[in-house]
Amino acid sequence: MSAEADQTSSVGEIVTRGSLTVDLSRDSGSDKHTFCIEADEVQRLLSSSGQSEDELLCGLIQQASSLARPPISSFLVGAVALGVSGRIFFGVNLEFARLPLYNSVHAEQFLVVNALHHGERELRKLAVSEAPCGHCRQFYSELSCADSIRISFGKGQKLSSYTLAELLPQRFGPGDLLDISNTPLLLQPQQNSLQLTEEAHDRVEARAGDATFQEAFRQAAAQARASYAPYSQCPAGLAVITAKQDVYAGPYIESAAFNPSLSPLQAAIIVGVIDSMPCYTHVNEVVLVELEGGAVQHELTARVVLAQIAPEATLTVLPALSPKKKPPHHEMP
Numbered sequence: 001m002s003a004e005a006d007q008t009s010s011v012g013e014i015v016t017r018g019s020l021t022v023d024l025s026r027d028s029g030s031d032k033h034t035f036c037i038e039a040d041e042v043q044r045l046l047s048s049s050g051q052s053e054d055e056l057l058c059g060l061i062q063q064a065s066s067l068a069r070p071p072i073s074s075f076l077v078g079a080v081a082l083g084v085s086g087r088i089f090f091g092v093n094l095e096f097a098r099l100p101l102y103n104s105v106h107a108e109q110f111l112v113v114n115a116l117h118h119g120e121r122e123l124r125k126l127a128v129s130e131a132p133c134g135h136c137r138q139f140y141s142e143l144s145c146a147d148s149i150r151i152s153f154g155k156g157q158k159l160s161s162y163t164l165a166e167l168l169p170q171r172f173g174p175g176d177l178l179d180i181s182n183t184p185l186l187l188q189p190q191q192n193s194l195q196l197t198e199e200a201h202d203r204v205e206a207r208a209g210d211a212t213f214q215e216a217f218r219q220a221a222a223q224a225r226a227s228y229a230p231y232s233q234c235p236a237g238l239a240v241i242t243a244k245q246d247v248y249a250g251p252y253i254e255s256a257a258f259n260p261s262l263s264p265l266q267a268a269i270i271v272g273v274i275d276s277m278p279c280y281t282h283v284n285e286v287v288l289v290e291l292e293g294g295a296v297q298h299e300l301t302a303r304v305v306l307a308q309i310a311p312e313a314t315l316t317v318l319p320a321l322s323p324k325k326k327p328p329h330h331e332m333p
């Protein structure tokens, strides 16, 4: 079946692309934007415009795209999703100059971190400015709502709506590697049990008087506990501290296909963009909580990325132990 035939066959409703503009400035006159529209505001927009949910999402795509940061391609991608809570979330693509392309964040991935950041447990509908790439179709296979979410995109004024099974049939997913009847999937609460090593504990204690560091440690540890790492069992969380002492933190998120995974540094940067971090070079320090001796570790990659995007930043690594895994240094030779 051709792509054109797809547009008019069994793929569901066709939605007309609108051009709604909503004032998303947090403060009038500022250049700060919010990437989440609260449920009551969504209801107000629906009633005042007379639009359907799909029309509202499609109408917001262009506004989302305008927030993208792609210095390599200059190709702006926007994603807009409606969550089960009634809130709308934005996602945009991020690229990092002077780094390999695989460090880029796709708009659909950004959106999932945004939903996690706001505690959303399920996405009902997603509208994207471009056809989702294979990488993102794979990444969305991790969602607990992968079988129910509808995804809209298309050229011109008409968008078509699809299920993920239509976009990525016979896909490799969590069920191929995990007992999914017993594993919380992406967007469902994760409860990784972690304890700091004594070395890490001493490092935190040594900075007891540094309130910003303590907050960054608390957030990085919380993100490590919430990390989605069912394949490696190596949860991790990372917090960045800016020159203004603001803290932004994100979790490590895995994919069954491994490569679409998001590093905790990427997730923390996404949260920084959502919460108006002015520029990556404003990052002063980065705090990483990850498993000591784990099969997956982020320290070295984080150092390479930081050397380009925030060369002045220092990296503090706080190794942790998981009761699920016997750490290598406890093993007999």
Ligand SMILES: [Zn+2]
Pocket (backbone or CB within 6 Å): 106, 107, 108, 132, 133, 134, 135, 136, 137
């Ligand atoms: Zn993509």
